[in-house]
Amino acid sequence: MKRTHLGKYLYTALGIFFTAMMLFPVYWMVNASLQSGASAANTSLVPDHPTVAAYSRAFSEQLGNLGTSLLIGLGTVALTLVIAAPAAYSLAMFRVRGSRLITVALLIAQMIPGVVIANSLYPAYASLGLLNNIPGLVLADATTSVPFAVLILRTFMEAIPLALIEAARIDGASHFRAFISVVLPISRNAVITAGLFSFLFAWSDFIFALTLTTTNSVRPITLGIYSYLSAAVQNWGPVLATSVIASVPAIILLVLAQRRIAAGAFGGAVK
Amino acid sequence: MTIVNRVPQAVNEFNGGSYAGAGRPPRSRRRALRSALTPWYFLAPVLAYLLLFFGYPIVKNVEMGFQDYSTSTFYTGVAPWVGFANYSQVFHSGIFTTALTNTAVFTIGSITGQFVLGLALAVFFKRKFPLNGVLRSLFLLPWLIPLIASSAVWKWILDQDSGVLNQTLLNLHLIHTPIPWLSSPSVALLAVMIVNIWLGIPFNLTILYSGLQAIPAEQYEAGALDGATGWKAFWYITLPNLRPVIGIVLMLGVVYTLKVLDIILGLTGGGPANATQTLATESYQQSFTQFQFGQGAALSNILIVISLVFTMFYLRSQRAQTGA
Numbered sequence: 001m002k003r004t005h006l007g008k009y010l011y012t013a014l015g016i017f018f019t020a021m022m023l024f025p026v027y028w029m030v031n032a033s034l035q036s037g038a039s040a041a042n043t044s045l046v047p048d049h050p051t052v053a054a055y056s057r058a059f060s061e062q063l064g065n066l067g068t069s070l071l072i073g074l075g076t077v078a079l080t081l082v083i084a085a086p087a088a089y090s091l092a093m094f095r096v097r098g099s100r101l102i103t104v105a106l107l108i109a110q111m112i113p114g115v116v117i118a119n120s121l122y123p124a125y126a127s128l129g130l131l132n133n134i135p136g137l138v139l140a141d142a143t144t145s146v147p148f149a150v151l152i153l154r155t156f157m158e159a160i161p162l163a164l165i166e167a168a169r170i171d172g173a174s175h176f177r178a179f180i181s182v183v184l185p186i187s188r189n190a191v192i193t194a195g196l197f198s199f200l201f202a203w204s205d206f207i208f209a210l211t212l213t214t215t216n217s218v219r220p221i222t223l224g225i226y227s228y229l230s231a232a233v234q235n236w237g238p239v240l241a242t243s244v245i246a247s248v249p250a251i252i253l254l255v256l257a258q259r260r261i262a263a264g265a266f267g268g269a270v271k
Numbered sequence: 272m273t274i275v276n277r278v279p280q281a282v283n284e285f286n287g288g289s290y291a292g293a294g295r296p297p298r299s300r301r302r303a304l305r306s307a308l309t310p311w312y313f314l315a316p317v318l319a320y321l322l323l324f325f326g327y328p329i330v331k332n333v334e335m336g337f338q339d340y341s342t343s344t345f346y347t348g349v350a351p352w353v354g355f356a357n358y359s360q361v362f363h364s365g366i367f368t369t370a371l372t373n374t375a376v377f378t379i380g381s382i383t384g385q386f387v388l389g390l391a392l393a394v395f396f397k398r399k400f401p402l403n404g405v406l407r408s409l410f411l412l413p414w415l416i417p418l419i420a421s422s423a424v425w426k427w428i429l430d431q432d433s434g435v436l437n438q439t440l441l442n443l444h445l446i447h448t449p450i451p452w453l454s455s456p457s458v459a460l461l462a463v464m465i466v467n468i469w470l471g472i473p474f475n476l477t478i479l480y481s482g483l484q485a486i487p488a489e490q491y492e493a494g495a496l497d498g499a500t501g502w503k504a505f506w507y508i509t510l511p512n513l514r515p516v517i518g519i520v521l522m523l524g525v526v527y528t529l530k531v532l533d534i535i536l537g538l539t540g541g542g543p544a545n546a547t548q549t550l551a552t553e554s555y556q557q558s559f560t561q562f563q564f565g566q567g568a569a570l571s572n573i574l575i576v577i578s579l580v581f582t583m584f585y586l587r588s589q590r591a592q593t594g595a
Contacts, residue, residue: 022472
């Protein structure tokens with residue numbers, strides 16, 4: 001008895017060790033962002049004299065960019081849900097001819113490299129005046145979240161009993177009405193998950209921010225970090241403080257939707 | 272993809288788009304037509320979006336690959352047709368072979384590392400011990416952090432003079448001189464690969480872990496009676512059962528690795544001396560730093576063909592797995 005108990009804790013210890021190894025870079029990011037002289041070999045293993053100097057500089061330099069990223073993130077969530085939720089409902093509930101083809105198209109869409117899309121969107125955006133433009137970035141960022149959200153929501157909506165919708169229909173509700181007042185409330189958790197991921201995708205987007213902006217007028221936070229990196233970095237404090245700030249939505253997502261994140265790894269692609 | 276084929280008759284009743292169910296009397300043709308269109312109203316936004324933001328870019332890229340599409344095009348609006356000139360320029364540029372080789376090495380190296388470590392961790396976490404669930408979700412954090420933020424901290428960790436990696440290796444007397452991780456052409460690709468392996472572990476761990484959970488415990492019990500424990504159990508029970516999941520992880524891994532742009536641009540920018548230039552970064556460089564959109568499109572098209580080949584394998588294995 002005692003041996004197996006001890007063995008259990010041995011595994012916990014090993015598990016903590018592996019996790020610590022894996023999370024070391026994240027720790028190092030936080031650790032260094034709290035030290036003032038984070039320039040060279042003098043960074044200590046723990047922030048024994050923590051200072052928020054790097055954060056105040058990061059905020060003073062990046063506040064506008066954070067706002068831009070927030071707007072783009074929220075815009076992408078709205079656009080994605082408006083497009084994806086009805087589509088998922090239709091694919092889950094009506095077995096129309098061609099729905100299989102649409103599903104395959106969504107799977108393939110997830111595989112297309114962002115640089116390919118950026119390459120041809122650039123000239124189109126240039127002539128439509130969508131470069132350096134928040135709606136333009138929202139539309140481009142949704143290429144990551146729309147296929148993902150449709151597939152995730154469809155998987156969830158397939159589990160909704162048809163009888164529920166039939167009942168609403170018999171009560172005289174239109175298809176649209178049944179969707180809004182029956183399907184969406186039941187799917188609330190799945191909608192929240194899809195929304196959280198859409199936000200995270202747009203917030204983390206770098207490729208479209210990099211290619212579809214040409215001036216400093218619209219700069220998401222990822223570009224803020226990149227412009228630190230493309231020059232020789234003298235002081236890592238503000239760079240890492242900005243990185244920590246940019247990682248906050250990821251941490252919130254991990255806490256809020258811990259159990260549903262596994263589904264995110266599948267990208268709705270595996271069932 | 273799956274249920275479509277499995278759900279029996281009952282669902283076919285809904286083919287017409289009406290929920291009224293069996294025995295529905297045909298009211299009028301107009302009504303029937305209207306309900307047949309209903310599913311398409313719900314699908315219209317996504318179809319329009321797919322056409323504009325996936326269909327158009329792909330078609331446009333093919334077209335641009337055959338055009339002299341450069342800065343002047345944006346002023347004059349003229350993009351002369353040049354046949355295969357972009358492709359031949361790309362192939363003869365000298366960088367192409369480097370980029371192709373780097374892409375192959377980067378992809379194979381990253382996938383191997385991610386997969387082996389992910390599988391080892393998945394097997395480890397299969398045991399029941401206190402804090403298992405918490406630790407497993409902490410493992411996901413690197414996967415959720417913006418890639419460019421991860422690149423920032425890794426760039427500093429790998430810094431030749433002040434990076435913590437070299438300092439640790441020096442203190443442990445494993446090396447005598449600091450390794451120029453990101454500034455030497457001979458190790459830069461390896462360094463970028465290490466970072467990409469780190470990024471890919473959560474994905475591999477998560478999918479392989481759920482694959483392991485799906486293997487029935489009876490198989491291990493029966494195997495144990497026949498003396499299959501430890502490595503033998505892993506080899507004869509775990510691996511064969513996990514095969515479909517392994518196929519999916521590897522193919523998705525390849526497709527995702529081919530696209531990688533953020534971390535290479537963040538860490539090395541494709542340098543030093545093109546040592547970390549891949550097809551994706553080279554396509555970006557041609558279009559957005561050289562403003563040779565035609566050549567960038569040609570490279571994009573090559574990249575997309577390679578991705579599609581793997582995607583097809585993936586779709587086929589999915590279909591085989593679900594027995595459709």
